[in-house]
Structure formats: C-alpha cells, structure tokens
Amino acid sequence: MCCRVKDGRIPLRNQSSISVVHAGAGASTTPLRHEGEYEVAQSDGTPGNSALRESVAALRDNPRATVLVIGGGINGIGTFRELALNGVDVALVERGDYVSGASSASSHMIHGGIRYLENGEFRLVNEGVHERNGLLKIAPHYVKPLQTTIPIYSTFSGILAAPLRFLTHKSGKPQERGALLIKVGLTLYDFFSRDGGTVPRHQFHGRKRSLNELPQLDPKIKYTATYFDASVHEPERLALDVLHDALIGGKKARAANYVEAVGADEKGVVLRDRESGEEFTFAADVVVNVSGPWTDFTNTALGTSTTFMGGTKGSHIVLDNPELVEACEGREMFFEHSDGRIVLIYPLKGRVMVGTTDIDADPTKPAVCTEEEIDYFFELVSHVFPAIPVNRSQIVFKFSGIRPLPRHDDEAPGFVSRDYRIEPSTLPGNGSPVLSLVGGKWTTFRALSEHLSNEVFTRIGVTRRVSTVKTAIGGGKGFPRTDASRAQWISQHRSSLSSARTGQLLERYGTRAKEVIEALVDGHDEALTFDKDFTTGEVRYLAQHESVVHLIDLVMRRTNHAFTGGLSRELLEELAEHTGAVLGWDDATRVSEVDATIAHLKEYNGVDVGGTSVQTPTAVPVS
Structure with a gap:
C-alpha cells in the first residue's frame, strides 16, 4: 500500500497507534538521560565496557543496510520485525536497553481505548479492539483477557459535559461520567469489538449485586459496569519476543542496544557505541526514526530541526497489599475520578498497580513519580475501596514514562490524540529519506509497524511477502x-x-x-x-x-x-x-x-x- 504525501505529510489512512513507546537512539548533542538509562563506571573510572560487543561489531564491520531503524521500543522493534520477516536488509539501534524508555512505563493493558470514543477517535478504537483480539490469538502467552469493572456513582452525570469535550477537546469542568453515558460508551465499544473476537459483551449491575460480587467497594456506588479488554503481564518480554522473531526470521537483520545516533555525514548516520565510545558511519537507503518522545532530538542530531512531539507523563505505583489484591477479585477497577482523569487499580503479579496520571512533561528531564502523584493515587484507592488502608510503606515499586504524543497547544493532556502520523524528511548529508513516527499507543504496535513498513516498502521498491496479522509472536x-x-x-x-x-x-x-x-x-x-x-x-x-x-x-x-x-x-x-x-x-x-x-x-x-x-x-x- 502506498500513501500519497500531501503538504509534506503522510495522511492518516489505515493507521495504527501506540500509547507508550520507547526512547530510541537520540541526539548526543542534547544531553539526555531518559528513565531507562544509566551509566556504569569501569574500574578505571570510564563509563561502560571497553570491549566492542559482537552485535556492535556486526554493524561496524558491515556498515550498510537498506533500512536503519533508530529506536528500540515496541514500535521500533515491531517495524524491525515487519521488515526482517519480509527479507529486507535492516538494522536497528537503541541508545539504551531495549524497551527501557516509554515502552517500559505502560499500564500493562492491551485495550481498544473506550475513553477515546468521547474524543471522536472511532478509527483508533476500531483498530485497537481489532488488534487486541488479534494479540489474544498470536501472543496468548503474555496477552490474556482482563475483566474490567467501572464503579458508577450517579445516573446522569456528565451528559452535558461530554458533548462539549467531544467538540472542543478541552477538559471543561471536572465531572465523573454517570451510568447513562457509560452505557452508551460500552454499547459502542461492544459494536467495535464484534470482529470475531472472543471477548464477552459488557454487563450492568445495580448496587446490591455489585456489592455482593465486590463487597469491599464503596457502598455509595449506584451501579457497576463490567466489560473485557486484555492485559499484558510481561510487556518487556513480549517486546523481546518480537525482537527475537526478527533476528531469527530475518536473514539480513541486525540489532544492537546501547548504540546511539549522534550525527550524519555525506555517507550516512554516525553511530556511537555507548559502551566502548567507538563511532562509525552507517549507510542506509531509508532511515526510520522511531524514538518516541525523543524523536525531535534524534532529528536534531541528524541535522534537521523538528517540533513534532509534545508528550505527557504517566506514573504508576505498585503496592504490596494482600487485602487490596483480594478486594479486586482478579479484575481491574477502571473509572473516572471527580477531577475527570481516568484511573485504574489493577492486581498484577501478586501486587496491585495503581495509575495513571496525564501531565505535560519535558522530555529533557527524567520522568519520576512525585509525592503529589502518590497522594493522588492513595486518594483514588480510598475513592473505590474506602475501608482498605494504603500507605507509603506498601509501595514496592513506582515508575513513570513520557507518552510519545504529538505536539499540542491548549488542548487538555487527556484529549491529545493517541493516534499517529508519519513525517517525511531527508538526511542533509546525502538526501536519504527519513520517516519519523509521531504519536501512537502500545496496543496497536503490530498494525502500526505494518503500516510504517508499507511506507518503507514503497520507497525501496519492495512488495510485502509476509503478513503478520496471524503470525504467532515468540513463545505464543x-x-x-x-x-x-x-x-x-x-x-x-x-x-x-x-x-x-x-x-x-x-x-x-x-x-x-x-x-x-x-x-x-x-x-x-x-x-x-x-x-x-x-x-x-x-x-x-x-x-x-x-x-x-x-x-x-x-x-x-x-x-x-x-x-x-x-x-x-x-x-x-x-x-x-x-x-x-x-x-x-x-x-x-x-x-x-x-x-x-x-x-x-x-x-x-x-x-x-x-x-x-x-x-x-x-x-x-x-x-
């Protein structure tokens, strides 16, 4: 499939998206430490390990490929797999460890995005539920059905505010959504989920039955709504399986972590091994910039200034609280707080994960969960399970990431599109095309990677031979x-x-x-x-x-x-x-x-x- 370029941009057509994407190789000209990076000093005080790793030597000794992918988060790795399985000579570099940036900070959900309906992103929801159903089939070892319950405190709340949010994409006065609005949303969600998946339709229950099923819930609730999405308990391991598929299935596929793109010359992209410090130029017919929130910094390093990105920070905490685990009854609690933000309480790996926030963030600074965010999370838990005490001593882990969202002005963070676009440019040194990915969400990485790869195929004159729609991933x-x-x-x-x-x-x-x-x-x-x-x-x-x-x-x-x-x-x-x-x-x-x-x-x-x-x-x- 070929997309026509209009006004310098590839239009949204059969596109997918990614909610959390990894940082990728960025610009050394702008000193960054994203949340997935760290330095280790050798005994002589210098960073890293001096010996050149085998994966890096494979790039240096044969410094050319048809396609160079910059960024080893989930959609960089997904694109790498698409190209490799179709026989393309492709190389991937990642400035930190694989999936150590935004891809590592996900909410561990594979979902269509029910709240995107209110934003009018129907194409995105349709694709999301389609990909969710697909991942349940091709990655069943890590992607499982997830029963999700929404506690509801009113019948009509939000009816007047919702159309305004839909039309203006501004948050307006904070208001929880009532039963009627949630019923409409879930009915639409069921409609989008009709494509042959095995996910059950939603159910509504009154207060009595809701408290019978979930006795620790706030007794002030009026209803609960229960529907199914999917969880990914091991997102990093799923991404590593995608990478493994590419390296095993692609005869000409090479990849190296801890290698960054630091510049460009007349021959190609200048790469630096962050462990040894060695630099070399790598030539490619097409460069794909999949650096997530750091896409603009990578483009700056390559010689082109861009202002595509405007990510928001999302934080989570993980609690060791057996009472809270038991109260959830194996389901995720998903609801809107009184301030209008969507939040979740999610039993996972014997713990409970609570999140998330949606705050404008500076990608030049590390994303860290703040004390204010922790207070907010505790307030959320008390809102749903008022009789269960939570405190800081129960926190065993907390994490934050920057979502790779497009630049936005006065649009409320929660209404910034989770869809994506592809921005074409060229390397100033030799004129090779550069495709920069802007935006997206984790759930649809396979469809996104397929679409991005199709754009690459058009530029290198290759016809797709292999579809990954039904191709099992790794241990699936x-x-x-x-x-x-x-x-x-x-x-x-x-x-x-x-x-x-x-x-x-x-x-x-x-x-x-x-x-x-x-x-x-x-x-x-x-x-x-x-x-x-x-x-x-x-x-x-x-x-x-x-x-x-x-x-x-x-x-x-x-x-x-x-x-x-x-x-x-x-x-x-x-x-x-x-x-x-x-x-x-x-x-x-x-x-x-x-x-x-x-x-x-x-x-x-x-x-x-x-x-x-x-x-x-x-x-x-x-x-």
Missing part, C-alpha cells in the same frame, strides 16, 4: 490454551525438571521455554540462594541470549525482580555474579554494576534496597 507459537494441552506440553518437554518447574518456565517464556529447559538440563543449575524461584542456569541463559549489557537490564526487563519488590543487595550481588560470569565482568565491574543498579532503583523507582533478602510471592522447586 503453539502455546497450550487448555489445561489438558498444558499438561501434555509439560509432559513432553520437562526432561529432568519437575512438572511444577516446567510449568513455571512455560508461563514465564511461553513455548520458548523449550530453549531454556534445554540449556538448564545441559548445564549446571541450582536455585539462587536469595530467590528460590530463579536458578543460576536461568540467569546465565538470560545474560547470554537476551542482549543483557548491564545488571539493570536483567532485573528491570528480563525478570520481574524489581517490579514485585523482590530485590535485596544480596540478591543483586548473586545476580551480578552469574551475569558477570557470562559477560566477563571482573570483581570491580560486578561491584559497580550492583551499586549503579541500587542507585538507579532508588532515584527512578523509589526502591531502597537494604541488606536483607526479600521473599518473592511464591517458590517452585527447581527439580
């Missing part, structure tokens, strides 16, 4: 969907491991657990001393096969250790020992990696790692 291929098929898979693949351990790995990695099991059986493996749910062999496997460069990559994006509050200094030291054994760290590097990880977690995630081991929610025998 052959993933068992029933208890019987799950038991059969475990029996066939357990080898010398226990059924419980094999099942744990299946849930953690999907059917790619087969690769992990083979590595564990072939090598020395025993439970970690400070986390019995992980083994030494599993940690080494992740370090060796999943592009781990720093310890923070392992604890934030390859495992759940940070998110669930399961970290201690002893565990970090143990993880560094086994990771370092694979990556060749000396004693000084291991110490610096642990110290840097502790500092990062404290500054950005509110995690103060003490000297005492913290138990994870469950433990499974390793053999």
Whole structure:
C-alpha cells in the first residue's frame, strides 16, 4: 500500500497507534538521560565496557543496510520485525536497553481505548479492539483477557459535559461520567469489538449485586459496569519476543542496544557505541526514526530541526497489599475520578498497580513519580475501596514514562490524540529519506509497524511477502490454551525438571521455554540462594541470549525482580555474579554494576534496597 504525501505529510489512512513507546537512539548533542538509562563506571573510572560487543561489531564491520531503524521500543522493534520477516536488509539501534524508555512505563493493558470514543477517535478504537483480539490469538502467552469493572456513582452525570469535550477537546469542568453515558460508551465499544473476537459483551449491575460480587467497594456506588479488554503481564518480554522473531526470521537483520545516533555525514548516520565510545558511519537507503518522545532530538542530531512531539507523563505505583489484591477479585477497577482523569487499580503479579496520571512533561528531564502523584493515587484507592488502608510503606515499586504524543497547544493532556502520523524528511548529508513516527499507543504496535513498513516498502521498491496479522509472536507459537494441552506440553518437554518447574518456565517464556529447559538440563543449575524461584542456569541463559549489557537490564526487563519488590543487595550481588560470569565482568565491574543498579532503583523507582533478602510471592522447586 502506498500513501500519497500531501503538504509534506503522510495522511492518516489505515493507521495504527501506540500509547507508550520507547526512547530510541537520540541526539548526543542534547544531553539526555531518559528513565531507562544509566551509566556504569569501569574500574578505571570510564563509563561502560571497553570491549566492542559482537552485535556492535556486526554493524561496524558491515556498515550498510537498506533500512536503519533508530529506536528500540515496541514500535521500533515491531517495524524491525515487519521488515526482517519480509527479507529486507535492516538494522536497528537503541541508545539504551531495549524497551527501557516509554515502552517500559505502560499500564500493562492491551485495550481498544473506550475513553477515546468521547474524543471522536472511532478509527483508533476500531483498530485497537481489532488488534487486541488479534494479540489474544498470536501472543496468548503474555496477552490474556482482563475483566474490567467501572464503579458508577450517579445516573446522569456528565451528559452535558461530554458533548462539549467531544467538540472542543478541552477538559471543561471536572465531572465523573454517570451510568447513562457509560452505557452508551460500552454499547459502542461492544459494536467495535464484534470482529470475531472472543471477548464477552459488557454487563450492568445495580448496587446490591455489585456489592455482593465486590463487597469491599464503596457502598455509595449506584451501579457497576463490567466489560473485557486484555492485559499484558510481561510487556518487556513480549517486546523481546518480537525482537527475537526478527533476528531469527530475518536473514539480513541486525540489532544492537546501547548504540546511539549522534550525527550524519555525506555517507550516512554516525553511530556511537555507548559502551566502548567507538563511532562509525552507517549507510542506509531509508532511515526510520522511531524514538518516541525523543524523536525531535534524534532529528536534531541528524541535522534537521523538528517540533513534532509534545508528550505527557504517566506514573504508576505498585503496592504490596494482600487485602487490596483480594478486594479486586482478579479484575481491574477502571473509572473516572471527580477531577475527570481516568484511573485504574489493577492486581498484577501478586501486587496491585495503581495509575495513571496525564501531565505535560519535558522530555529533557527524567520522568519520576512525585509525592503529589502518590497522594493522588492513595486518594483514588480510598475513592473505590474506602475501608482498605494504603500507605507509603506498601509501595514496592513506582515508575513513570513520557507518552510519545504529538505536539499540542491548549488542548487538555487527556484529549491529545493517541493516534499517529508519519513525517517525511531527508538526511542533509546525502538526501536519504527519513520517516519519523509521531504519536501512537502500545496496543496497536503490530498494525502500526505494518503500516510504517508499507511506507518503507514503497520507497525501496519492495512488495510485502509476509503478513503478520496471524503470525504467532515468540513463545505464543503453539502455546497450550487448555489445561489438558498444558499438561501434555509439560509432559513432553520437562526432561529432568519437575512438572511444577516446567510449568513455571512455560508461563514465564511461553513455548520458548523449550530453549531454556534445554540449556538448564545441559548445564549446571541450582536455585539462587536469595530467590528460590530463579536458578543460576536461568540467569546465565538470560545474560547470554537476551542482549543483557548491564545488571539493570536483567532485573528491570528480563525478570520481574524489581517490579514485585523482590530485590535485596544480596540478591543483586548473586545476580551480578552469574551475569558477570557470562559477560566477563571482573570483581570491580560486578561491584559497580550492583551499586549503579541500587542507585538507579532508588532515584527512578523509589526502591531502597537494604541488606536483607526479600521473599518473592511464591517458590517452585527447581527439580
């Protein structure tokens, strides 16, 4: 498909979107530290590791590709996969770790975006529910149905304000939406969800039945509305599966993290390995700038000044509160507070995640969850579950990210479009086309990547050979969907491991657990001393096969250790020992990696790692 360019822009046509997108390789000319970055000093005091990594050497030694993708968040990786599976010679670089920027700060939801109906973004909602239904089929190991309940306090509230918001895209006077308005919205949402998916239609219940099902709810409610969307419990791991598909399925696909675009010359884009400091020029027929909120900075580094982006900050906190977990009854509570903002209370991984905010943000500054936001979150919980106490001692993790939204003026943050557009330009040095992605949302990364890739195909004269609409992602291929098929898979693949351990790995990695099991059986493996749910062999496997460069990559994006509050200094030291054994760290590097990880977690995630081991929610025998 070819889109005609009008007034220098590619029009919205069959487009998709992404709600949270990763930072990508940005401009070194503007010193930035986004929330996914950190530096590790070597024993000689210089940043990073001096040895050139194999993935970087593969780019330097053959410094040319048909397409260069700048940005390793979910839609950069998704575009990389689309191109690779269609046989394109494509390279991807990411200035931090993969999915360490905005893509890592999602609400862990795969949803059509019911609130976008009020904004009039019907195309976006239609595409969102279509992609949600698709991901439930092609990524069933990480994307699951999510029952969602809206507590409702009035019947008619918001009826007059809603049309004004629709017409002006301004927030107006804050008002909760009443039952009638929510009923209309959910009926429309069901209509958009009719495309062959298995998601049930919404239900409305009165106060008596609502409190019978959810007895801890505020007794002042009048109704509840329940509908289904989907959750993605492991967004980072899903993105890594997408990356793995590209590298395995694309014969000419190369990718490297911790590599940034720092400039351009007559030959192409100048890249810098942030670990060794080495720079080299990389030539490409087409450059795709998928840097999320930092897109303008990447363009500046490449020699073109743009003002496309105007992101907003979204924050979340994670609570260790068993009473709140139980009160949710396995569902997400999704509602509008009296100030007009959409918020959620979401049981996840044995904890409860509460979010989110929508605040104008400066992408040159780190996104951090503030004390005011925490107070706001506690107010939200009390609004829904007034009898359940919450306090700061229960916070095990907090995180923030900047949404890659288009530049907006006086439009209220909550009404800024989550759709996207593609902005074409050229490299000043050699005239190669540059396609910059502006805006989007996580849910529709596959459709967005498909559309963006189609634009690339037009420019390089290639016809699409492979569709990813029904192509399983990573460990979703052959993933068992029933208890019987799950038991059969475990029996066939357990080898010398226990059924419980094999099942744990299946849930953690999907059917790619087969690769992990083979590595564990072939090598020395025993439970970690400070986390019995992980083994030494599993940690080494992740370090060796999943592009781990720093310890923070392992604890934030390859495992759940940070998110669930399961970290201690002893565990970090143990993880560094086994990771370092694979990556060749000396004693000084291991110490610096642990110290840097502790500092990062404290500054950005509110995690103060003490000297005492913290138990994870469950433990499974390793053999």
